[in-house]
Amino acid sequence: MELLTTLFSVSLGAILVNNFIFAQFLGICPFMGVSKKVDTALGMGVAVIFVMGVASAVCWPINNYILIPNKLVFMQTVTYILVIASLVQFVEMFLQKAVPTLYQALGVYLPLITTNCAVLGVVLQNTQNSYDFITSVVYGITGGIGFLIAIVLFASVRERLDVTMECPKAFEGFPIALITAGLLALAFMGFSGLKVV
Amino acid sequence: MNVKQQLKEGLITQNPVTVQLLGMCSVLAITTTLFNGIGMGLSVLVILTLSNIFISLLRNIIPSKVRIACYIVVIAGFVTMVDLFLKAFVHALSESLGLFIPLIVVNCIILGRAEGFSSKNGVAASALDGVFQGLGYTMVLVIMCIIREFLGNGTFGGGILNGGEGVRILPESIPALGMILPVGGFLTLACVIAAMQYFLSKPKKTEKKEEVAK
Numbered sequence: 001m002e003l004l005t006t007l008f009s010v011s012l013g014a015i016l017v018n019n020f021i022f023a024q025f026l027g028i029c030p031f032m033g034v035s036k037k038v039d040t041a042l043g044m045g046v047a048v049i050f051v052m053g054v055a056s057a058v059c060w061p062i063n064n065y066i067l068i069p070n071k072l073v074f075m076q077t078v079t080y081i082l083v084i085a086s087l088v089q090f091v092e093m094f095l096q097k098a099v100p101t102l103y104q105a106l107g108v109y110l111p112l113i114t115t116n117c118a119v120l121g122v123v124l125q126n127t128q129n130s131y132d133f134i135t136s137v138v139y140g141i142t143g144g145i146g147f148l149i150a151i152v153l154f155a156s157v158r159e160r161l162d163v164t165m166e167c168p169k170a171f172e173g174f175p176i177a178l179i180t181a182g183l184l185a186l187a188f189m190g191f192s193g194l195k196v197v
Numbered sequence: 198m199n200v201k202q203q204l205k206e207g208l209i210t211q212n213p214v215t216v217q218l219l220g221m222c223s224v225l226a227i228t229t230t231l232f233n234g235i236g237m238g239l240s241v242l243v244i245l246t247l248s249n250i251f252i253s254l255l256r257n258i259i260p261s262k263v264r265i266a267c268y269i270v271v272i273a274g275f276v277t278m279v280d281l282f283l284k285a286f287v288h289a290l291s292e293s294l295g296l297f298i299p300l301i302v303v304n305c306i307i308l309g310r311a312e313g314f315s316s317k318n319g320v321a322a323s324a325l326d327g328v329f330q331g332l333g334y335t336m337v338l339v340i341m342c343i344i345r346e347f348l349g350n351g352t353f354g355g356g357i358l359n360g361g362e363g364v365r366i367l368p369e370s371i372p373a374l375g376m377i378l379p380v381g382g383f384l385t386l387a388c389v390i391a392a393m394q395y396f397l398s399k400p401k402k403t404e405k406k407e408e409v410a411k
Contacts, residue, residue, distance in 0.1 A: 022379055025226035029305055032221060074281060077299045078273040085266055114269075117222050117303045124296055170395035174218060175387040182383030189378065 003134070010135055011142040012194060020118045020143050021150040022181075022188040027118030031151055032177065034112075036162075041155035043105050045148030049141060051091065051113050052122050055084050056140030059123045060133050080123050088114045118147055154184060200325060207329025214337040215393040219305040223297050224338060225382035230355035234342035235335070236290040240283070240298065242331025244275045245307050249315040249327035251275075256316045268311045273302045306334060337389065344385050349376030 020026045027048070034044045059080055067073055092110050095103040103110070113119060122143045126136040157180055167176050213219050223241075227233045251271050252259075259267045280298045283291040291298060301307065310330055315323035346355055351367030375381050 025222050025379065025382065026300075028221040028225060029219070032218070074277060077277050077280070077302055078270065081269055081273050081302050082266075085269060114265075115303045115305055115308060117300045120300060120303050121296060124299055128296070168391075169398070170391040171387070172394075175391040175394070178383050178387035178390070182380050182387065185379045185383055186375075189380065 006135060007138050010131075010139050014139055014142040015146040015149065016188070016191040017194050019146045019150055019188055019191075020121070021147060022185040023192075024121070026121040027116050027147055030112060030116050031147075031154065031181075032174070035151055035155040035158055035177075038152060038155045038159060039105075041151045042148070043102075045144070045151050047091075047110060047113060048116065048118065048147050049144030051084070051088060052119055052144040052147075053137055053141040054091075055080075055087055055119055055123055056126055056136045057133075058087065059083055060126065060136045063127055076124075076127065077120075080120060084119050084123070085114045118143065150184070150188075154181060157184070203322070203325055204329050207326070207331075207333040208336060209333075210397070211330075212333040212337065212393070213306045213309075213330050214334055215390050216397075217306075217309065218390075219309050220334065221386070222300065223304060224334075224341065225379070225386060227294055227297055228338055228341040228345055228382065228385075229349070229377045230293075230346055231339065231342045231353070232290070232355060232357045233293055234338040235357075236283075236287070237294055237297065238331070238335025238338045240279050240294075241301060241304065241306065241334055242328065244272065244279055244301055245310060245331045245334075246324055246327030247275045248272045248307055249310060249323040250320055252311045253315040253318060253320045253323035259316075264316065265308070265312070268308060268316075269302065272307050272311070276302045306330065340389060341382075341385055344389075345376050345381055348373060349378075349381055 014020070018024055021028065021031050030044060030048075035041050062079060062083065063076065067076060067079065072079075088111060092103070095110070122140050126139060131139060158177060161176065161180060171179070207213075211217060214221075214224055220241075223237060227237050248268075248271055252268060255267070255271075276299060279301075280291070283294075283298060310326060314326050318326070343353065346352055347366065349372055351365060351369065351372035353364045353366055373381075376385070
């Protein structure tokens with residue numbers, strides 16, 4: 001029962017209260033780059049959920065059974081980024097063979113996940129908070145869900161924005177998108193009071 | 198080699214943050230006090246310069262198929278060095294930047310310069326490029342920090358001046374706390390980029406004035 005409560009509070013935190021985009025500023029680059037259309041945003045979000053979950057699951061045993069016993073903790077960043085890069089490469093090859101339709105839909109965004117700081121961020125946070133294996137994986141997956149929600153909401157606003165908005169010339173394009181994101185962040189601040197005891 | 202042009206590109210016309218739109222995460226997240234901004238800017242400057250030099254030296258050895266992975270390993274090595282250095286000697290900075298020091302590894306500015314510049318140019322030019330792009334990044338961070346700290350906290354130079362408290366300009370009841378929360382980050386960056394776009398779209402004579410003003 002206690003485990004369930006922990007998992008629930010971790011998930012709630014990752015999805016709403018400490019949303020990776022709006023509260024922690026992790027993964028802003030793909031958030032801004034891949035949010036012009038809802039479809040691609042959705043694909044990107046799903047791919048990120050998957051990679052974040054698997055990366056958490058793979059990095060936990062590496063950290064606890066290889067790095068810590070051998071006193072190699074200072075190598076953490078290098079190891080994690082290598083794991084993530086090869087994982088993304090592996091996922092790419094697997095999807096290309098097994099699910100070609102999804103592979104084509106994700107296209108160029110798949111390799112971009114390597115440099116998504118949310119992925120490295122979630123793994124580093126797992127280590128910092130010394131989560132156990134299950135909590136780490138749940139935190140990874142729910143963090144990804146938080147990312148998905150944020151990017152899909154943002155993309156749907158942005159789709160309408162391009163059609164209907166008139167704004168000062170200097171604000172056209174990127175700045176107005178940032179303002180939109182700021183207002184969404186303001187909305188997400190409303191969740192900051194949520195807490196599971 | 199054209200030093201002046203490189204400097205101008207790094208600071209204004211090809212500024213990594215406001216024009217190339219790279220490395221947003223750290224710009225938004227850590228610009229709450231001047232101390233954080235300068236510390237983060239200098240860390241990135243050092244890592245960017247070192248990795249540019251190193252990658253430029255290795256540019257003929259690295260096979261082009263696995264180049265991205267090679268770049269990331271080089272960058273991660275330098276980031277680890279800086280991370281350990283900060284932990285040992287500037288602990289307050291390492292504490293307040295936290296996760297964002299190791300996350301420099303995935304800062305697109307560094308990978309972008311490795312791929313776009315130092316893998317094609319000589320060592321000296323790459324080193325200069327690293328310094329100037331790093332300066333451009335630091336400049337934006339400092340501007341953001343000053344604005345956000347002033348509006349959100351009413352102080353100037355937090356973390357450095359006045360025993361870490363910063364010099365108080367506005368009385369405590371006036372500042373809008375929202376400006377140092379995530380919301381303020383998005384709004385301030387939007388305004389900074391909009392200002393930059395406004396000045397860059399003007400004819401050339403006024404551009405020089407802007408350079409002086411900054």
